[in-house]
Amino acid sequence: PSQVREELIQKYPAKVAKKRAKSIIINDPEIIPEVQANVRTVPGIITQRGCSYAGCKGVVLGPTRDIVNIVHGPIGCSFYAWLTRRNQTRPETLLDENYIPYCFSTDMQEENIVFGGEKKLKIAIQEAYDLFHPKSIAIFSTCPVGLIGDDVHAASREMKEKLGDCNVFGFSCEGYRGVSQSAGHHIANNGVFKHMVGRNNTPSVGKFKLNLLGEYNIGGDAFEIERIFKKVGITLVASFSGNSTVGQIENAHTADLNVILCHRSINYMGDMMETKYGIPWMKINFVGAESTAKSLRKIAEYFGDEELKAKVEAVIAEETPKVKAVIEEILPRTKGKTAMLFVGGSRAHHYQDLFSELGMTTVAAGYEFAHRDDYEGRDVLPKIKIDADSKNIEELKVVADPDFFNPRKTEAELEALKEKGLEINGYSGMMKQMTSKSLVVDDLSHYESEKLIEIYKPDIFCAGIKEKYVVQKMGIPLKQLHSYDYGGPYTGFEGAINFYRDIDRMVNNPVWKLIKAPWEKAGNGAGLAASYVT
Ligand code: CFM
Ligand code: HCA
The missing domain is CATH 3.40.50.1980 (Nitrogenase molybdenum iron protein domain)
Structure with missing residues (x-):
């Protein structure tokens, strides 16, 4: 090598x-x-x-179906991001809001670049509101917005006040904000945490309530996870953000556990929710049949309920034979073959599990934009140097919420879970x-x-x-x-x-x-x- x-x-x-x-x-x-x-x-x-705007608008906010996502920028930034990410969604009824098939843009022209685009942005927000009366409108800044200094946050605040029943908020996710999509994830996490999480205090119902973080329902992935959760009796309070709604995310602080699939794009949310609300997070992986079984067992162990553990075992026992049958048929044809994976910030890791189930070896792999912790594990976090590019992105100062902070597990309980081998708030890369x-x-x-x-x-x-x-x-x-x-x-x-x-x-x-x-x-x-x- x-x-x-x-x-x-x-x-x-x-x-x-x-x-x-x-x-x-x-x-x-x-x-x-x-x-x-x-x-x-x-x-x-x-x-x-890709760029920060892609990570913020396309990746994290894009999959929530009832937010009107307005891109403030030239039309190309919207057009080339229109439905390209394949995040699916399933409104409960035909009357439910779903803006995912739409493409909203302020279509900035030279005149707006020279004389400023805030006026045009406010008109666009009003127009979207008049047409759809959405619960939320989010504004995404493309490169020229930052260069000319349009204040999308001030425009959003002004329109939120004017409209009254619509939550309007902006993101400074200009493409150049960081070295890749990753900066956009962080900016998105900050905005969703500040403007959405905790807005709705309806208590969620269910015995085992969790949020699924970092799952974006590409190709219907979330539907399969939802099917399994339902079968074992786990309540999904909110998904960040595959097949999600504004209401779910606003209510996410009422769950008792956050499970993180894509660590890169959403680890910030896990940490911030722990500090503010006392909800621990766990890294899980539903890519791969063995990883799925392992993740379900981890969740059952966290809740520590014998009935749930038994149900998880029953579901694994029911689902495994059909998986095994297909592996047995295919393995002789795939065994010993080699794969290379160069993708994003988490799949280059997760998909190695599926290949190993097929008897295939990963000879080389890497991420496009992950950080050292996604390669080496979170233990290296204190050793990561902060450079000019990372300093560019705001670190929110989060403190315990005076009304809603409620540690779901005591220190002693968390220690006991760790002793049992459960990695709480950890990822080994x-x-x-x-x-x-x-x-x-x-x-x-x-x-x-x-x-x-x-x-x-x-x-x-x-x-x-x-x-x-x-x-x-x-x-x-x-x-x-x-x-x-x-x-x-x-x-x-x-x-x-x-x-x-x-x-x-x-x-x-x-x-x-x-x-x-x-x-x-x-x-x-x-x-x-x-x-x-x-
Ligand atoms: Fe996470 Fe993703 Fe990925 Fe990602 Fe992406 Fe994606 Fe990806 Mo494309 S959030 S890091 S920014 S798992 S869009 S759904 S496939 S590069 S590996
Ligand atoms: C993005 C989205 C992307 C691009 C995929 C690709 C996606 O990074 O903006 O290059 O094939 O998953 O849709 O990662």
Whole structure:
């Protein structure tokens, strides 16, 4: 692997090579080496990353169906984000509000850039209100808004007061706010926490009440998790934010546990809700049949109820045989094959579980925009250097709520749960789970992806739409782990079965052998030693 690392960086200018070397790591799960992450991409490098606005508007706020999300900016920022993320939603009746299929934009023109766009923004808010009378309107700032200094917060406050029965709030999530989507997640968490959580104090009903954080219902993933929760008797108070409503999120502080699926995008919310309301959080994973079973057991252990534990065991026993039957059929065809995963800030970790259930090895993986804790585990948090880019994002000062702070577990109870092996408020990251000498690469560049494929020739490469067709032209199937290539759901037990079948179809499709990869074409000298790979 150290030769591979050399090969990846040798074409770069010396300074760039030095920087990239810190983000290309040979894994050792015992020691867990440091990975350089959440730093600026070198200009000129083709990155997989997106922007802050994408992380705030598209990722965190986008899936809540009854907020009117108005993008303050030029139309392109809206148009290219319109329905592209595949977050599904299921209104309870046909009359329920659902603005997800819409695309709201202030359509800023040159005149607004020169003379300011606040007036146009307020007119847009009024127009949206007159048309739909929504409970909430959120405003998202695109790059020019910050550059010209439009105050979306003042405009929102003014309109909230004027409209009376509509909660209007803004986000300073200009694309350039941080080095990637990740800054937008943090900005979104702050805004949702400040303007939504705790607004509605209707007590929630149920014996085992939790919020599901960091699950965005891509391809219907949340529907499968909801099905399982219902079956075991767990009440989902609020989802952040797949298949969610404003009412759920405003009431989230009445739940007794937060479970976090995507740590990267929403860990801030878990911490803030713990401080303000006394609700602990636990990292769980519903991607993979075994992980789903393990996560359900963790939840039952947290609530410490024998009846719930028995119900969880009964559901696992009922769901597992159909999963096992499919694995048994497919495993002989997938066993021993290799995968690479370069996605976002959590799936590059979670989907390794599904591949290992198929007997496949992850030879290289990395995130687009995660932080060191997502690689190395939260123990490194105190060691992470605060740089100019991270300082840019507000850290909310959160204190215990005088009326609603209520520790759901005493210190002693939490200690006892930890003794039992339950990781409370913790996440041990991706590297601990990956094999020794596998490669971990942060913010993989396009050049590096081509090199990795030439060297390892993996049986499948997992990434997004920008990578898909380039990789497939090299004769390697690419599975989109963002949009799922319009498949899914992939969570829970039913989802695992869907995934096994989709991967089987891809890695065993003879069509890939008909494509001549660049290194197979005569005379291009790109034939890299397969002997690097052990
Ligand atoms: Fe979390 Fe996500 Fe992801 Fe993410 Fe994303 Fe996504 Fe992703 Mo695309 S919140 S970090 S910012 S799991 S949109 S649903 S698929 S990059 S790995
Ligand atoms: C985003 C959204 C995205 C893009 C996916 C892709 C998603 O980052 O703005 O590049 O294929 O999941 O839709 O991550």
